[in-house]
Amino acid sequence: MARSTPRPAARHAARVEATLASNAPARSALAASWRRSSEHHKLDPAADAAPHRLGEAELRDHRDAMGPLLHAARPSLDRLYQAVGGSGCCVLLADSNGVPVDRRGASVDDPVFRGWGLWTGAVWDESSVGTNGIGTCLIEHRPLTIHRDQHFLAKNASLSCSAAPIWDHDAKLAGVLDVSSCRADLADGFVDLIRLALADAARRIEAEVFRLAFPDARIVLAENGGLLAVDRDDLIVGASRAARQELGLTAERLGTPLPARDLLETGRACESLDHAERAVLTRALARAGGNVSAAAAALGISRATLHRKLKRDPSVRPSRAN
Template identity: 55%
Template sequence: MATRHDGLHAEHIQSALIGSAAAQSALIASWGRSMRLYGLNPEEGTPKVLTDRELKDARERLGSLIDTAESTLDRLYSAVGGAGCCVLLADKDGIPVDRRGYEGDDATFRTIGLWTGVVWSEESEGTNGIGTALAEQRALTIHRDQHFRSRNTALSCTVAPIFDHRGRLIAAIDVSSARRDLTEDFVKLIAVAVVDAARRLEAENFRLVFPKARIVLAQGADAASERAMHALIAVDEDDLVIGASRAARHMLGLTDESLRKPLPASDVLGEQANAELDYATAERGAIQRALARSGGNISAAANNLGISRSTLHRKLKRLGFPDKVSFSDF
């Protein structure tokens, strides 16, 4: 489909905004924001391009996420690049700060504006993949004439937002194409790949933020859902929860305030049937962990537990540890 500069696209948007579907369609709601809230015109306006200094500042604000995202963007591009797509990492303001694309297509994409430093916020460009995904904080595809600007109606853009370790929106991954032969089925495959890339990047970033913590998958009422697959909990050496991903926060009702207080992992992860763990069970688990960490060295395990070797011997007997447990140092 060719880009529509003949006024028909603007007329289509105007008709949709006053039609019966206006109150029910998320797309039309975005068109409404573009026209009424941001005061944009589908037929007017040119892309806003940052200066080199402004782009550098944007990259610095995103910090280490750009480096963390490198392998994720590379893998995603290797999957979609052959179909004439480019891959963009944009910050929360809709500014692409990193990009992957075929060199032979660079001139086309640069002219269109699918380039680092070009502002794709909804406030600047109206309904578009990057800006609308950020505004609505959800994965979506804006396909061709779903775009607000007439000059963008040749594009198909699939985007997934990225949330940090506290569940805050920080960025988005976009796969865009200007090919006219891009089929609906292939767009669906791209959507799966983009969402998967975003969630993988979130998980990698989460682990980097809590490098010394044990990262576990939360279990909740919707444990079989797609959200549950990304519900990560960070647990410290004292078995206290010190972090939770956005999915885990939604699933378990966790907030920054609740995570600032000591929060036993067993309470959050549902590892207990009663209000409190049986003391003997907790003590046995602590001893088993200490023995595992010491490689079976009783003296080292006792030292890690803060008790004497003889006290540990008595506890092992009282708790019924098997006779095969060695009581000699290795």
Template identity: 55%
Template sequence: MATRHEGLHAEHIQSALTGSAAAQSALVASWGRSMRLYGLNPEQGSPPNVLTDRELKDARERLGSLIATAKSTLDRLYSAVGGAGCCVLLADKDGVPVDRRGYEGDDATFCKIGLWTGAVWSEESEGTNGIGTALAEQRALTIHRDQHFRSKNTTLSCTVAPIFDHRGRLMAAIDVSSARSDLTEEFVKLIAVAVVDAARRVEAENFRLAFPKARIVMAQLGFDVCNDRAASALIAVDEDDLVIGASRTARHFLGLTDDTLSKPLPAANLLGQHVDAERELAAAERSVIRRVLASAGGNISVAAGIMGMGRATLHRKLKKLGIH
């Protein structure tokens, strides 16, 4: 039997879905998906579905090295928010937490609620909630208490940021959740900043690991409206100064796709820098000659032999390039 609170919450959702706010609010749009697309009932009180041990193991394996990559970042995040009664979760793209940080004294509460590894928090399963809705909308957000679709989840405050892989595809999400009634909106805003920063750190580290031999260039390309901050884009450049990879932000601001990145693309052109081919060739030649001379102990004849040219030819090049 539904409690009075559950009934009022369900009425509030139904009223919002039939009112003018339905066309304006992202939250109400999520409520609409929960009820109309997924056929969920806000008064349903059953806990989230939970994967079997085998299914959870498979989910963790599908994330590959990301769990290990995110470990230190999750540890730092928990050290910042754990004292306020929050738990930290790393969820896969299907909304299943695969790693967790939490205070042992709060474990029973969070386990009962379902904020635990293996629980399914997709929007399709639980309706509007931090993890599921952030993944569905692919943006950072907070679902605070009665913004949740299910009445049973309205004691929670959940702040989540998605993580995208080195090709810009949705990969996972970081969530900080609390069931404390004294959690202030001001502190929730601070949590939101920390969660977004943590997600970007994990993304950056994952990007670097995906291109271990490349030079990683960070460029400020614009303003990220969703996160209210400058957008940092990561670009992977090979030894020939050709772009071989780009983060989701770089792809968005520079119009890059897997197809454009499959073709040779000079980093200087991409970043709007002027390419002086003659000057760059001279600089490259100068660099090679200086290295060979150094390895030859300054002996012109030996250096010329190493480079397969005559002594006179090398002298002309030294004079032209200003190498003394």
């Protein structure tokens, strides 16, 4: 009697089990996720259950909890879909529970993606469906791609999912941006392009969320792309996750007054009162186009007082006599 060929699900399950029986999880982030799926979440790689889907009322609660982030993300979702949608991909924005709350996709592909659970209201946390783009990104706090048979469940082995975390203005994980495809001919080179577009969209969303959180502050770009919110007294009132990592800012340090110049201009000597006054006068004159009368009015002092200050400090000069 001829030996029967194992079904794809059985072959995938055997591969997962063989990997877990080896010491691979100690060396591989993917294998470690498979082990979490098997041992911690008690999932079966051959299981054929579809992702759990929330009802409309529950989904509405998840959307409401996203707050301003959901609104801030929409232009970036549109732009990202324009970049990848023509290749049969859909774009998902999931919350910190692994539930997509917004998506972009071609209407012709909607029945396919809905069948896979790549839809708003589906639950893609790792404890429910094992290793996957959204759920594993939430666990590992890093951009990643789970490509085809890297998924824990055999039923998801036709999917390619790239995901990036979204951090809010307090450096808390607020959600995940995901691009998913079920096309068998998705080239590896295009997957790399998806990752680049995804990273750019995630940065744009985080920047917009940060600006909305500090509407009255000046937003300063740190050297490696982090954002600082600075108030009118030059004190830092907020820092993005990237800025906190770059500048070594902890929540405790941000809880005390911290001048932006002291943080950004390393090696600068401590400023004096005379230096601070000189800076104020220089800015006032610049804003007034060098007009002493207008600068004095803006500073709330008389023209004669401003002239005395300018005479005392020759380094500050109006651009024209008046």
